Amino acid sequence: MKVVVCVKQIPDPALPGELNPTTNLLKRDGKLILDESDSYGVEMALQLVEAAGGGEVSLVSMAPNNEMSGLRTALAMGADDAILVSDENLAGTDALGTAKVLAAAIRRLSPDLILAGVESSDGYTGTVPEMVAGVLDLPSVTFAKQISIDGDTVKVQRQTEAGYDDVECKLPVLLSVTAGVVEPRYPSFKGIMAAKKKPVEALDLQGLGIDLNTVGLVGARQETIRVTEAEERESGEIIVDDGDAHQRIAEFLGELKVI
């Protein structure tokens, strides 16, 4: 079985992020790391291939400056190979442009199954996976919390507010994996030592056969018009117990409709 995982490499969320003041876009010129949202997809793919008794896990990522630190982490976890798309003309690419690029890369691999995160940790539009499926003309199932393969059918527990739906679908298909549903393994010592030797195919737009005018800032139909600072969190109310604290806490929770 061949599984492709879309992995986004993002600036380390632990470091203070910076926006470009003219374009309002996140600066991505430093080291990028594997988005934690995508570590679940990688883990899921590795488990599915193990359960199938063999197969291949390939990664697909679009990132600036040929940055591959995040890809290496996923390779060290056990993925077999990767395609990295990097091109100066991709600067300013919006979600649809990203989907076109990822779809073109995925097409080269003809996978049985494509996994992506439900939403990334930095952009979190939560739209790329379904657009990729759209471009590839494949069915997609969102919010997968459990996945099993049975012949040419995938069975998915699709998380809902009330519980989950059981969904079945013929392969090939694209699934977006809910964060937290599996425990991503740590890269192993052997995996780390092997990661650099695993094949990473670096492609630019020309290599992918993508028209420059459909992606990048020129092709983007989304624009970030304005950025405002998040409101400061208001300090909480301190209730001093004069014998009625329990009532006041209950009232407060009642107002929030928590109880």
Added chain:
Amino acid sequence: MNFDLTDEQQMIVDTTRKFVESEIVPAEEHLDPDAGSLEPHDFERLVTKTKEMGFYGLDIPAEYGGPGLDTTTRALMAIEMSQHRAGLYNPCYGVFGGAGLAQLYEATDAQKERWLYPTLRGEKKGCFALTEPSGGSDPARAIQTKGYKDGTEWVLNGSKLYISGADKADYALLFARTSDDPGRNGVTAFIVDTDSPGFFVRRVVHTLRATHYATELQFEDLRIPEDQILGEVNGGFAIANDRLSRQRIPYAAGCIGPAIKAQAMSIEWAKSRETFGSLLAEKQAIQWMLVDNEIDIRHARYCVLEAAQKADKGLRFRTEAAMAKLVATEAAGRVVDRCMQIHGGIGVTKDLPLERWYRELRIRRVGEGPSEVQKLIMARDIIGGSFK
């Protein structure tokens, strides 16, 4: 010197850091502030993980089935593994496994079978019994525990002081005087099980350290078969000198972790704590403390990495290892002291890890050779042998 990490080293550092932050710190949170071990179920769970990761038994050479880390990578990991409350003397609470005493790699095959391999498998614990009440800085001259030969056995009488973990150890690596030579050529190393008749742990010696007690040992006609001698008779001091110098490097690196963590905590604190109408971070006195911390931390890190890189390249590194030990232990002590000051009252409480680091770091300037002895080692190297 090139202090850039290789991609592999960077990934090992990142993985270790994540492991400490996501596994060790949460498991430690609900423990007693002086705890020296994890809850057994947490310990088991995390050892399973480190084994799956192939990181169990960090110090085990590749030929014995360990990861075979070079000294630089091992030092980088030590800096990460000590970034939690118990991190100085119980880095990651031992879930990365123990290595066994470095000297045992020089043992005979039968000795390795009996003590080294079970230690590597986590089944046995050893202790290192060198220091005596007569002094630890110059053990070659100070050792008074006497051994004489009786048939095929050696008989030992004497005592040892400040021996870490002898109360919990299965065996001891024990040094005794076995000839009339008053110096290094009269000392033999023995491996002896701690339940041997005549081997007594007299008392636990309480120190600044919360766990991993130092002990006082006594030997009364302790009989040891001659096949339990490690190395040659009267050659006990020649054993594994290289490995001992090498061990100083992760020892020094382990001091840098708490300093880094304390500094990060202090920066956070200074940016949120107000006095006299402004933040601590806006006061030059505090800024300079934070800057001095940064200088100390970087200086220590550079010294450790220089020693480690020389060791990895097969160059002489005795001076560098001694310098790293001295600089890192002293710098980390100063950093944590300043961080405590910046935190004020809460800094000295057991609500924060600072007070444990502060106490335990003080031991590091004495253990494994006091600062003055490290200077003596460096003086010999830079002035020349005739000035011993």
